[in-house]
Amino acid sequence: MKYETQKVALPFFMVAMALFALQLIFGLLSATVYAWPDFMTSIMPFNIMRVSHTNLLIVWLLIGFMGCTYYLMPEEAEHEIASPTVAYLQLAIFAFAGAAALVGYQFGIHEGREFLEQPFWVKVLITISFLLFLFNTSATLAKGRKTAINMVLMLGLWLAAIFWLFAFYNPSNLAVDKLYWWWVVHLWVEGVWELIMASLLGYLVIKMTGVDREVIEKWLYVIVGLALFSGLLGTGHHYYWIGAPSYWQPIGDIFSTLEIAPFLTMVLFAFTMFWKGRRNHPNKAAMLWTLGCPTVAFFGAGVWGFMHTLHWVNYYSHGTQVTAAHGHLAFYGAYVMIILGVMTFAMPSLRRSQPYNQVMNMWGFWIMTSAMCFMTFTLTFGGVVQTHLQRVLGMNYMEVQDQLGLFYVMRLGAGVAVAIGAALLIYAFFGPRRLQVPDSGTQMTAAGPESA
Amino acid sequence: MAEGLTRSAARNIFYGGSLFFFLLFTALTVHSHWYMVNDSTDSAGLTESVKHGKEVWEENMCINCHTILGEGAYFAPELSNVWERYGGHESPEAARSGIEAWIRAQPLDIPGRRQMPAYDLSDEEMQSLIDFFEWTDGINAQDWPPHSAG
Numbered sequence: 001m002k003y004e005t006q007k008v009a010l011p012f013f014m015v016a017m018a019l020f021a022l023q024l025i026f027g028l029l030s031a032t033v034y035a036w037p038d039f040m041t042s043i044m045p046f047n048i049m050r051v052s053h054t055n056l057l058i059v060w061l062l063i064g065f066m067g068c069t070y071y072l073m074p075e076e077a078e079h080e081i082a083s084p085t086v087a088y089l090q091l092a093i094f095a096f097a098g099a100a101a102l103v104g105y106q107f108g109i110h111e112g113r114e115f116l117e118q119p120f121w122v123k124v125l126i127t128i129s130f131l132l133f134l135f136n137t138s139a140t141l142a143k144g145r146k147t148a149i150n151m152v153l154m155l156g157l158w159l160a161a162i163f164w165l166f167a168f169y170n171p172s173n174l175a176v177d178k179l180y181w182w183w184v185v186h187l188w189v190e191g192v193w194e195l196i197m198a199s200l201l202g203y204l205v206i207k208m209t210g211v212d213r214e215v216i217e218k219w220l221y222v223i224v225g226l227a228l229f230s231g232l233l234g235t236g237h238h239y240y241w242i243g244a245p246s247y248w249q250p251i252g253d254i255f256s257t258l259e260i261a262p263f264l265t266m267v268l269f270a271f272t273m274f275w276k277g278r279r280n281h282p283n284k285a286a287m288l289w290t291l292g293c294p295t296v297a298f299f300g301a302g303v304w305g306f307m308h309t310l311h312w313v314n315y316y317s318h319g320t321q322v323t324a325a326h327g328h329l330a331f332y333g334a335y336v337m338i339i340l341g342v343m344t345f346a347m348p349s350l351r352r353s354q355p356y357n358q359v360m361n362m363w364g365f366w367i368m369t370s371a372m373c374f375m376t377f378t379l380t381f382g383g384v385v386q387t388h389l390q391r392v393l394g395m396n397y398m399e400v401q402d403q404l405g406l407f408y409v410m411r412l413g414a415g416v417a418v419a420i421g422a423a424l425l426i427y428a429f430f431g432p433r434r435l436q437v438p439d440s441g442t443q444m445t446a447a448g449p450e451s452a
Numbered sequence: 453m454a455e456g457l458t459r460s461a462a463r464n465i466f467y468g469g470s471l472f473f474f475l476l477f478t479a480l481t482v483h484s485h486w487y488m489v490n491d492s493t494d495s496a497g498l499t500e501s502v503k504h505g506k507e508v509w510e511e512n513m514c515i516n517c518h519t520i521l522g523e524g525a526y527f528a529p530e531l532s533n534v535w536e537r538y539g540g541h542e543s544p545e546a547a548r549s550g551i552e553a554w555i556r557a558q559p560l561d562i563p564g565r566r567q568m569p570a571y572d573l574s575d576e577e578m579q580s581l582i583d584f585f586e587w588t589d590g591i592n593a594q595d596w597p598p599h600s601a602g
């Protein structure tokens with residue numbers, strides 16, 4: 001750790017992982033209800049489990065992004081964080097707001113719009129915390145070196161905050177409500193969050209491969225350019241069936257097809273740099289996440305997204321388990337994995353324990369990632385069956401659901417495996433220090449002339 | 453990576469192109485808003501009761517089990533066309549009492565079946581909610597969903 005204030009990231013990572021664990025618990029509960037509908041019916045209705053599951057995801061990813069930013073900003077800007085006190089304060093506000101929302105949901109306190117369920121005052125606290133974060137990190141950037149990495153990262157974070165303001169607008173016309181609801185939901189995950197993801201990936205690749213910054217930053221601009229060129233008008237694929245004009249159908253078809261491009265480019269980028277890299281970085285687990293993240297994101301966000309964004313396909317598959325399949329792998333690949341990758345990279349220096357327990361971390365990677373893939377396959381098969389029975393043959397919803405029981409049981413099994421993988425990973429991060437590294441000569445060694 | 457592309461050229465393409473697409477997206481959104489208010493939804497029929505019905509929908513967080521216009525949780529049936537499913541176009545009164553009876557009958561307590569919780573809605577809230585369903589059914593959603601099953 002070159003800069004003392006990088007340690008600000010550690011509490012962010014701890015809170016993020018605690019919330020991640022909670023997210024998985026609520027996910028497991030919901031998956032159990034799908035498999036055994038009588039489960040916990042008198043204690044907690046399904047909608048409470050579901051709102052907890054999705055909101056925890058959003059909150060922990062945001063806290064994770066903040067932690068990653070605090071970790072890399074001093075190195076990129078070559079300047080200490082402007083105010084560590086403000087960082088701890090805004091974390092406390094954010095964590096309190098998130099926890100208050102979560103507790104409130106259990107008692108039915110919410111605003112009842114999907115993903116934007118937080119009560120008004122929680123939304124205000126989140127906004128305040130986010131602004132404190134942005135001013136703190138922007139001030140650091142302003143005083144220091146401006147690289148493509150930290151400029152694109154800050155642009156992504158600022159735009160995320162600006163689009164969040166649409167969460168405060170709730171028109172009573174449902175169609176208009178949906179129109180602007182996507183200005184938060186889509187423009188975040190298929191727009192500006194991709195800027196955050198790409199810049200974090202660029203940072204990891206620079207650090208781990210030792211490839212020249214000039215080359216990596218050029219790639220970064222190409223990737224984020226493709227992300228926004230396709231992603232902004234790609235919003236059209238959400239405007240097919242909400243009462244918007246029909247021109248969104250050709251626009252949505254074309255631009256959401258292009259949305260694969262940034263993810264494909266990220267895969268090419270990460271692997272090209274890995275092969276070009278001359279440095280044999282000791283943190284092989286971090287390299288695994290750095291290559292795994294764009295790969296899974298390409299399949300989850302790119303391929304699985306594309307499978308049902310053409311409007312004549314989406315007409316049948318919209319709002320079925322196909323959407324759930326895509327959502328799970330896309331979030332995991334693009335955003336969960338990038339944050340876990342930065343944490344895997346940063347944790348040894350944050351804990352001053354280098355090298356560290358990498359083998360368990362890598363087990364966590366493989367178990368979680370393969371279980372998420374399995375979950376996606378089962379939900380996809382279930383979704384295809386559902387689409388055919390319900391949307392083509394016109395069978396009644398609950399009758400169709402009765403046909404999908406096997407898929408839901410398998411999804412629950414996959415969920416249990418994800419939780420086991422996550423437990424190993426959390427133990428690898430925060431458990432007792434162990435100096436354990438994989439044997440050299442594994443396929444994760446970037447073989448260059450200098451490598452021993 | 454094209455040899456001719458420099459980092460600053462890539463940066464300028466990113467900023468310029470993104471701004472262009474953002475402005476285009478904003479313009480199309482403004483037009484879509486205008487279209488929704490004037491063409492695809494029944495603005496005149498957006499009564500106080502329908503507005504209140506949307507609030508009832510939100511207060512009870514129906515979206516985290518059901519979908520509406522295909523969005524929400526995938527745990528319970530689609531409701532943007534529940535009015536059509538209950539035959540609201542042919543006999544509005546029967547649909548109205550059918551939907552009310554269904555909600556009032558919850559939970560069904562059928563073993564092995566997903567349970568909808570009991571909601572203690574007042575008569576006024578119930579009628580507003582059903583007005584909201586009826587209004588939503590009238591949105592011109594490009595003929596979606598494909599079947600009345602939702």
